[in-house]
Amino acid sequence: MSIVKNLSRTLTQLLQSPGCGCQTSIVPVRCIGVSPRQVTSDASFHSVSFSETDHPRVLITGGLGQLGVGLAKLLRKRFGKNNVILSDIRKPPDDVFYNGPFIYSDILDYKNLREIVVNNRITWLFHYSALLSAVGEANVPLARAVNITGLHNILDIAAEHSLRLFVPSTIGAFGPTSPRNPTPDLCIQRPRTIYGVSKVHAELMGEYYHYRYGLDFRCLRYPGIISADSQPGGGTTDYAVQIFHDAIKNGKFQCNLKSDTRLPMMYIDDCLKATLDVMEAPAASFSMRTYNISAMSFSPEELVQEVKKHIPELQVTYNVDAVRQAIADSWPMNFDDSNARRDWGWKHDFDLSELVTTMFNILGSDSRVAQIN
Ligand SMILES: NC(=O)c1ccc[n+]([C@@H]2O[C@H](COP(=O)([O-])OP(=O)(O)OC[C@H]3O[C@@H](n4cnc5c(N)ncnc54)[C@H](O)[C@@H]3O)[C@@H](O)[C@H]2O)c1
Numbered sequence: 001m002s003i004v005k006n007l008s009r010t011l012t013q014l015l016q017s018p019g020c021g022c023q024t025s026i027v028p029v030r031c032i033g034v035s036p037r038q039v040t041s042d043a044s045f046h047s048v049s050f051s052e053t054d055h056p057r058v059l060i061t062g063g064l065g066q067l068g069v070g071l072a073k074l075l076r077k078r079f080g081k082n083n084v085i086l087s088d089i090r091k092p093p094d095d096v097f098y099n100g101p102f103i104y105s106d107i108l109d110y111k112n113l114r115e116i117v118v119n120n121r122i123t124w125l126f127h128y129s130a131l132l133s134a135v136g137e138a139n140v141p142l143a144r145a146v147n148i149t150g151l152h153n154i155l156d157i158a159a160e161h162s163l164r165l166f167v168p169s170t171i172g173a174f175g176p177t178s179p180r181n182p183t184p185d186l187c188i189q190r191p192r193t194i195y196g197v198s199k200v201h202a203e204l205m206g207e208y209y210h211y212r213y214g215l216d217f218r219c220l221r222y223p224g225i226i227s228a229d230s231q232p233g234g235g236t237t238d239y240a241v242q243i244f245h246d247a248i249k250n251g252k253f254q255c256n257l258k259s260d261t262r263l264p265m266m267y268i269d270d271c272l273k274a275t276l277d278v279m280e281a282p283a284a285s286f287s288m289r290t291y292n293i294s295a296m297s298f299s300p301e302e303l304v305q306e307v308k309k310h311i312p313e314l315q316v317t318y319n320v321d322a323v324r325q326a327i328a329d330s331w332p333m334n335f336d337d338s339n340a341r342r343d344w345g346w347k348h349d350f351d352l353s354e355l356v357t358t359m360f361n362i363l364g365s366d367s368r369v370a371q372i373n
């Protein structure tokens with residue numbers, strides 16, 4: 001009985017202490033560092049909190065995909081080259097390997113992940129490993145393992161070592177029964193892909209770990225991301241990257257979605273900026289832990305018109321891929337990101353015309369700008 005009384009007194013003191021950062025309405029166990037997995041207790045004693053270091057010590061999983069290398073570049077500018085470790089299960093190309101720390105990490109290997117986090121005193125984790133929508137449908141068991149089992153490992157490691165954890169979600173976390181134009185943060189989410197199901201699971205598990213264990217979980221739902229110097233990894237929105245390469249290479253493009261399929265999209269710089277912004281935002285500014293972010297929305301036909309301002313002779317044909325089309329038809333057409341704009345000041349820089357001009361500036365040394373005036 002006296003133990004219970006003591007514990008209750010300690011908890012009351014913790015809740016009243018200004019340094020606790022807990023609201024009384026939230027399940028109080030988050031303040032006492034309960035570990036979700038059975039590990040030796042000293043593991044959590046060795047974790048280094050952000051305040052003990054000048055900069056966060058960052059690990060990026062799945063870092064050799066479309067987004068990870070760009071994220072590492074941005075974070076290294078901010079926090080220093082050696083404070084940001086890229087990891088993946090693939091062999092890094094020379095330019096990545098010689099530009100900063102790279103380490104092998106399979107997110108399905110829990111012990112190896114924990115060793116990396118402990119040995120490198122990681123404080124922030126960006127979890128980018130995933131199988132995207134189209135490749136996920138082609139290999140559901142692997143997508144389930146990487147996107148769900150892998151996420152469980154990440155959540156447990158992050159909770160045990162008091163990491164700040166970023167997990168991207170996606171427009172694909174919504175489905176045909178969600179409102180599609182626009183899609184708000186909170187609404188019905190019944191996706192029909194393993195990718196979408198795994199991302200809703202990630203959103204809910206991350207939020208649950210936040211309330212249950214005090215995990216500092218932060219999540220943005222990205223639109224389709226468009227980048228010049230990295231290739232997409234097998235998603236439904238890939239056409240919007242491929243068109244630039246094909247237009248420049250041979251002046252022809254075959255689109256695998258119908259011409260009027262409208263989807264939310266974003267230039268990579270805006271996506272990475274939002275990611276860093278939400279990680280740096282004070283927790284007190286959040287009214288939720290999973291936010292939509294948006295920049296533009298267009299159909300293949302509208303993108304083609306914009307690309308033709310740079311390459312007027314571009315020839316476009318449509319050869320619809322049934323799997324991708326069904327996925328796209330179930331996804332949001334427009335994203336409502338008003339909560340992100342209000343809570344932590346999210347603002348995009350690139351609209352469609354700036355995106356296309358920037359892509360050609362980076363890729364298209366031989367692209368010809370039409371005389372449109
Ligand atoms: N690119 C987009 O348009 C977009 C949009 C919304 C959300 N996202 C999300 O952002 C994140 C990054 O996306 P991306 O486009 O860079 O993905 P990508 O497919 O290009 O890269 C994913 C990476 O994960 C790695 N990976 C696969 N299995 C792994 C394992 N077992 N252990 C460790 N790594 C493993 C792959 O080798 C690959 O390099 C993903 O979570 C994705 O769902 C991306």
Ligand SMILES: C[C@@H](O)[C@H](N)C(=O)O
Nearest residue numbers: 132133170235236237
């Ligand atoms: C939208 C996003 O999650 C990814 N680019 C896909 O199409 O699967």
